Amino acid sequence: MSERPILSIITVCFRDAKNLAATLESIKAVKQGGIEFVIVDGGSDDGTAELVQSYGELVDTFISEPDKGTFDAMNKGIRHSRGKWVIFINAGDGIADPAAFQSIKLTEYADAGLVYGNTVYAGRGEVKPYPEASLQYGLIMACHQSMLFNRDILGDDIFYSERFPLVNEFDLVCRIVAKKHLRMYIDIPVAYFMGGGISSRISWEARRARYFYVAQHFGFRGLIMTGLESLGWLSLPARRK
Structure with a gap:
């Protein structure tokens, strides 16, 4: 077996060949030795398989089969990857700045469970994260696509809950914090985020998942803070400068 990759980039998609x-x-611009690229497709019939095949050896592992949703696909991607670190760059999203991304020396963060940076949002430009206190308001501090997870440190904790179809990434980060795994912020743009994905939808289902996880991790106080912030009666902590 070849040497283990330092990083696995995992992309999940379904009937989204255009954005893929x-x-x-984007991945082509950063793919080099030590980086593994895994695509998990939900069994699309829109030319996704043919598109992936046209990129030849860029894609190390391609899985195309029915799944139970986004987070089932993400967990499948983790199981089929070998990297010491994992990052999710989903269809339509990408690496914000190849040079900056390649400057991230993950070997320097061997003791960290989570490393995260800034995000370039479509139509907004580069945005820095909130402080981690935002979790108490039901808001993940940084874009999920700009987070790198250390599977050697996190072990089985790296896997996502599949309790809800939405916002399970919030639960994952809360668990990382609750178990006191080291988190490191790096002041560089990591991911380009197109927006409009499933977890960005404002729906009763998304709100239900958000409040469930806030109650689970922060109790009644967290529910009150989240409710007051949603009503506009309490402001989120200021973003990093």
């Missing part, structure tokens, strides 16, 4: 093409081009 942009992601493939």
